[in-house]
Amino acid sequence: MPAHAIVGTQTVPIEITLNGKRRSLEVSPVTTLLDLLRNHLDLTGTKKGCDHGQCGACTVLIDGQRINSCLQLAVMQDGKSITTIEGLAQDGRLHPLQAAFIEHDAFQCGYCTPGQICSAVALIEEGHTTSREEIREFMSGNLCRCGAYTNIVDAIEDVVGRRRQPVQEAAE
Amino acid sequence: MKRFSYHRADSVADAVQALCATPDARIVAGGTNLVDLMKYGVETPSALVDVTRIASLNGIDDTDEGGLRIGALVPNRTVAEDERVAARFPLLASAILAGATPQLRNAATTGGNLNQRTRCYYFYDTKTPCNKREPGSGCPAIGGVNRLHAILGASEHCIATHPSDMCVALAALGAEIRVEGPNGPRRIRFADYHRLPGDAPERDNTLQPGEIIEAVLLPPEAEAFAGHHSYLKLRDRLSYAFALVSVAAALDIREGRIVAARLALGGVAHKPWRREEAEAALVGSPADEAAFAAAATQLLEGAQGHEHNTFKIELARRAILRALGQAAAGTPQSQTDKRIA
Amino acid sequence: MLKNDLHVGSPRSRIDGPAKVTGQATYAAEFTAADLAHGYIVESAIARGRIVSIDTAAAEALPGVIRVFTHENRPKTAWFTYKYRDMVAPPGAPFRPLYSDEIQYSGQPIALVVAESFEAAREAAALVAVTYDRQPHETDLARARHDSYEPPKKRNGIAPPPAPRGDAQQAFGAAPVRIAGEYAIASEHHNPMEPHATTVVWEGGGKLTVHDKTQGVQNSQAYVTNVFGLSGDDVRVVSPYVGGGFGSGLRPQHQLFLAVMASLALERSVRVELTRQQMFGHVHRPETVNLVSLGAGEDGKLHAIQHQAIAATSRFEDHQEVVVNWSGLLYPAEHVDLRYELAKLDTYSPGDMRAPGAPLGLFALESAMDELAVATGVDPVELRLRNYAERDENEDKPFTSKELRACYRAGAERFGWSRRDPRPGSMREGRELIGWGMASGVWDAGMMKTSARATLTADGRLAIACATSDIGTGTYTILAQIAADALGLPMEAVDVALGDSTLPEAPVQGGSWTAASAGSAVAAACSSLRDALLTRAAAEGSPLAGAKADDVIFEGGHIRSLADPARSLALGEIVAASGPDGIAATESAGPGLIGMMLPKSHSSYTHSAVFAEVRIDEELGVLRVTRIVNAVAAGRILNPKTARSQILGGVVWGIGMALHEEALTDHRLGRIMNHSLAEYHVPVNADIDDIEVIFVEESDEKTSPIGVKGLGEIGIVGTAAAIANAVHHATGKRIRSLPITIDKILQG
Known part of the structure; x- marks a missing residue:
């Protein structure tokens, strides 16, 4: 697209790499990346919890960075590489964080879970996992209304190799 | 969200030109506040100028x-x-x-x-009046819900922070x-x-x-403040909330005396709140409670509370003392460990 | 009842886990259809009055807009208000969306824009111009409470306060130690992470498949058929996954009405999704004030308990909860007077929210008990042991089981309670005061009539079907555990289908009754299925010919003779021999249906003892909850892993109630102002430190056939009170209104 053109309210062509595949798309300027994924590409694993960057359910990885997709305009993603929860498992094998979330019961209703997992993938990459306190602070952009926070921290610690086995509560 | 024209600028000059051509255009980059406000209908630009490729x-x-x-x-x-x-x-x-x-x-x-724009509840809600969003419509935060609002430098037209x-x-x-x-x-x-x-x-x-x-x-x-500084933020939960009060404190201490000081408050005014008299009050003093208290008094002079935020005046005073203490000790507040040293 | 259990009682990962962690679990707004249209709601700006004009021309002129529905052009729906009453509606006249020009609350839906795209619908919604005739409104409970009243019509299933016992006022006046206070809890909003949404798929010929965010697909289905005059056969509600409920999905919310209305009118598929802001315009926990007075002896023994609560409700319905009854249940006293009243506000009707009523009443009672402990110098745990109720004095019945004593003991031991210096402000570390507080919790246990089907197919797989939901509680998993054990199959061989109105009948998922109810129904269906399989297996000529139930074991996908393990038959083989459809059994469980059900002669409750540690910066008032131990007695624990998560979640909710959650209303505008997740605070990860869950052994054979009492709600009940008591222990300040924010700690 020519750099100077005011393209108006018509759709704009973009090219993105989505979960490893090149995609050529036509998007409306008013469409967010989140709505593009959910409504237009049928990738509903990325969740809409607030649509205002206040809950983290829509977290995806853009060029490896965790970002709230609800506040990103799709038209601005031209040339970017985007990974969603659907792109984390490889060859039918769960990503270690996906497996750890199951093992540690790090979710209940599951609605915040894709965002939590994408966020945690980036968290580990960023290296903010030196203590439980640090994990808690750097996972605070992902609300979990079911209250699975302690299990989420356990799952992340497990993946970074510092965690005890899942707590098995014995009856008293 | 009102539909808009999208313009991808390739240089600063191009962006300036686009802004001049469309007076109600807005620059978009991270989108974290603008897209948020556009969804609420608070911002309704007819064009966005994308500067992320410059x-x-x-x-x-x-x-x-x-x-x-x-x-x-x-x-x-x-x-x-x-x-x-x-x-x-x-x-x-x-x-x-x-x-x-x-x-x-x-x-x-x-x-x-x-x-970024204020978090005033009324500014964000297009079904209520707001002088900032709609000049002349009134300020319901005055006499309304104003926990987050200003205690310094506000006017009868707006108490946003x-x-x-x-x-x-x-x-x-x-x-x-x-x-x-x-x-x-x-x-x-x-x-x-x-x-x-x-x-x-x-x-x-x-x-x-x-x-x-x-x-x-x-x-x-x-750079002289690199050794003695602290950013202390107090809020309604331990992370991911806007400040009730925050303090940026920076001291240059030599031989036990403050030779330069900087002190700014967040969450209390329409802009980061600094007052040179408060900083001047610190210079030449030893880094002690008396000097900190004098600075806090100076910085908060004229503070005025509203229904739900009067507590912020005393909270700010205490936060200033603590942040200056942390700065003087060379132990800045951790943003991870939620204990306040 | 379950012999040789391999799975029941052992920690098992959620069977819906893989779908949820890969993004494959599909929620209400994620079902789609060819030609799907998108609805966006316009809501009212005022709290009470009439719409004078509503101009939709600009909205309709926007490209992509299909139609704008308002009260002026709404298609015909049921005339009678009772048609809008859902299965769990309180007394009153339910809200009817787009029914007339009347505005009953701020945030009321007044138009629905339907467009070809979500973006067009959203843009057009902002173009709908409305003028109002404003009428005076009241949203402030502080004023409305002066016109409080006893609800004339009781809500079904909600016990009214028991009749007074003795003369509480006189006994209070005469008591050597008297505690009296007013305790308030702010209005809270459920805010499940998934906003309420409905996708209606127009199947043609008037048939609809409705994907609704609901805790009761059959409740939604009945509502839709009643309101729109449709046949039950034409409406199927399917919601396999629910992104959090907490009570917000018990009653049909207005997006269901609007989506179905638009779909019928346009004869096409329609989705309506609430924005997060709009989520503050419907169901919520009612703001509630409690007046509690305790009269006791010097030894802390209670003589008199008075507890009066005034809770907010809407102008049009009398929502009711059990708030005060707990005070007559948890501790025995000769003189008890409990009263529960409502006050009308111009808001949407409040509704059930996680443990409705209990944490409100118990915040008051357990704070007052803590005050009594301070006043008498009796340790708070000891005080509760001295006032331990051995029977339900409200109902004058024994308990089916009650291991609350064991909760106090186990919780105190794990917490290290014996090391507590009782003097407020006595424990500190650096600049932080440390406070240790505790409180009791109690919640209903019981069953609701529920049916389930178990079908074994020739491939050896077992299909379980029930209309109940799994809102994140782990229902899929516990039902698979029960079924696998019943038939001697691995859990991987069990498929569980839930959340479909065509499946065997179930009530809404709420009240902590689902594990006991659906679990018992599945156990019953599997038991019938075993009988059917054995009958076939025992046929003439079979290796198990003539075998009776006691002679065999279901194990490893086989029925095997106990006497001679070499004699066995594969379950798949038995099924294959009986035809292509598999063998199915459908059974119901519920009070009175099976001999073991809770008889009317007993009361059944779950209990807990919650211990909290807070650390508070003495000068700045910054509070951290650093430790919670919650010891729970809830009968049999089917799955310790998911059960623990239920309690963890309840505790997080309790922390939110104690410290964060509060709808801030501008009473001049009659409008909630902090209608976002940035300004309505729920706990974030950084707020949640160490939480320990203990399940004490509790055997209960009367509450449900499978020994289960339920866990969804008990976790929250005592938590806020324990935290408030810890705050007092740390600071000496008794904060009697929730949430406990920094300003309250500073002002104390």
Whole structure:
């Protein structure tokens, strides 16, 4: 697209790499990346919890960075590489964080879970996992209304190799 | 969200031209506040100018003057994690980490952070009056729900606060803002950038039509505070909430005496709140409680509470004392460990 | 009842886990259809009055807009208000969306824009211009409470306060130690992470498949058929996954009405999704004030308990909860007077929210008990042991089981309670005051009539079907555990289908009754299925010919003779021999249906003892909850892993109630102002430190056939009170209104 053109309210062509595949798309300027994924590409694993960057359910990885997709305009993603929860498992094998979330019961209703997992993938990459306190602070952009926070921290610690086995509560 | 034209600018000049051509156009970069406000119908620009492809707005570089230049597009996280920032202006890194979330800090840019708008509940709700959103419609925060609101520098037209943490540190560090516009480039002292509401609360800052932020400049003299600083933020939960009160404290202590001091408050006014008299009160004193208390009194002079936020006056006073104490001790507040040392 | 259990009682990962962690679990707004249209709601700006004009021309002129529905052009729906009453509606006249020009609350839906795209609908919604005739409104309970009243019509299933016992006022006056206070809890909003949404798929010929965010697909289905005059056969509600409920999905919310209305009118598929802001315009926990007075002896023994609560409700319905009854249940006293009243506000009707009523009443009672402990110098745990109720004095019945004593003991021991210095402000570290507080919790246990089907197919797989939901509680998993054990199959061989109105009948998922109810129904269906399989297996000529139930074991996908393990038959083989459809059994369980059901002669409750540690910066008032131990007695624990998560979640909710959650209303505008997740605070990860869950052994054979009492709600009940008591222990300040924010700590 020519750099100077005011393209108006018509759709704009973009090219993105989505979960490893090149995609050529036509998007409306008013469409967010989140709505593009959910409504237009049928990738509903990325969740809409607030649509205002206040809950983290829509977290995806853009060029490896965790970002709230609800506040990103799709038209601005031209040339970017985007990974969603659907792109984390490889060859039918769960990503270690996906497996750890199951093992540690790090979710209940599951609605915040894709965002939590994408966020945690980036968290580990960023290296903010030196203590439980640090994990808690750097996972605070992902609300979990079911209250699975302690299990989420356990799952992340497990993946970074510092965690005890899942707590098995014995009856008293 | 009202439909808009989308313009991808390839240079600063191009962006300025686009802004001048469409007076109600807005610059978009990180989108974290603008897209949010557009969905609520608070912002309804007819055009967006995407500046994210302009290379000259990127980068953190040393300046000829010996300070640092932070490009307007540099994301908040990049600034916070930059080694030069951490070594020479650690107060800025700490303040950034006290704000928002990792996701938002990845997207939000330096320039955008400066221009983020208030979190006033009424400003955000188009079904209520608001002088900032709709000049002349009134300010229901006065006499309404005003826990988050200003205790300093407010007017009868608006008691909103500026929500940024980063800007509080930039104010304390005496940064400058380099802007480009139809009449060429200019530099704005940080203290002169954000406005008090007065009778024109719709204007948050002194940016002129057609102007865009190119960079934030950190002055070399502010490196003197690298050893004694703290950013202390108090809020309604332990992370991911806007400040009730935040304090950026920076001291240059030599031989037991304060030779230079900077003190700025967030969450209490329409702009980061600094008063030179308060800083002057510290200079020449030993770094002790008496000096801190005098500075706090100076900085909070004239503070005025409302129904739900009068507590912020005393809270701010105590937070100032604590933050100055942390700065003097060389033990800045951790943004991870929630204990307040 | 379950012999040789391999899975029941052992920690098992959720069987819906893989779908949820890969993004494959599909929620209400994620079902789609060819030609799907998108609805966006316009809501009212005022709290009470009339719409004078509503101009939709600009909205309709926007490209992509299909139609704008308002009260002026709404298609015909049921006339009678009772048609809008859902299965769990309180007394009153339910809200009817777009029914007339009347505005009953701020945030009321007044128009629905339907467009070809979500973006067009959203843009057009902002163009709908409305003028109002404003009428005076009241949203402030502080004023409305002066016009409080006893609800004339009781809500079904909600026990009214028991009749007074003795003369509480006189006994209070005469008591050597008297405690009296007013305790308030702010209005809270459920805010499940998934906003309420409905996708209606127009199947043609008037048939609809409705994907609704609901805790009761059959409740939604009945509502839709009643309101729109449709046949039950034409409406199927399917919601396999629910992104959090907490009570917000018990009653049909207005997006269901609007989506179905638009779909019927346009004869096409329609989705309506609430924005987060709009989520503050419907169901919520009612703001409630409690007046509690305790009269006791010097030894802390209670003589008199008075507890009066005034809770907010809407102008049009009398929502009711059990708030005060707990005070007559938890501790025995000779003189008890409990009263529960409502006050009308111009808001949407409040509704059930996690443990409705209990944490409100118990915040008051357990704070007052803590005050009594301070006043008498009796340790708070000891005080509760001295006042331990051995029977339900409200109902004058024994308990089916009650291991609350064991909760106090186990919780105190794990917490290290014996090391507590009782003097407020006596424990500190650096600049932080440390406070240790505790409280009791109690919640209903019981069953609701529920049916389930178990079908074994020739491939050896077992299909379980029930209309109940799994809102994140782990229902899929526990049902698979029960079924696998019953038939001697691995859990991987069990498929569980839930959340479909065509499946065997189930009540709404709420009240902590689902594990006991659906679990018992599945156990019963599997038991019938075993009988059917054995009958076939025992046929003439079979290796198991003539075998009786006691002679065999179901194990490893086989029925095997106990006497001679070599004699066995594969389950798949038995099924294959009986035809292509598999063998199915459908059974119901519920009070009175099976001999073991809770008889009317007993009361059944779950209990807990919650211990909390807070650290508070003495000068700044910044509070951290650093430790919670919650010891729970809830009968049999089917799955310790998911059960623990239920309690963890309840505790997080309790922390939110104690410290964060509060709808801030501008009473001049009659409008909630902090209608976002940025300004309505729920706990974030950084707020949640160490939480320990203990399940004490409790055997209960009367509450449900499978020994289960339920866990969804008990976790929250005592938590806020324990935290408030810890705050007092740390600071000496008794904060009697929730949430406990920094300003309250500073002002104390």
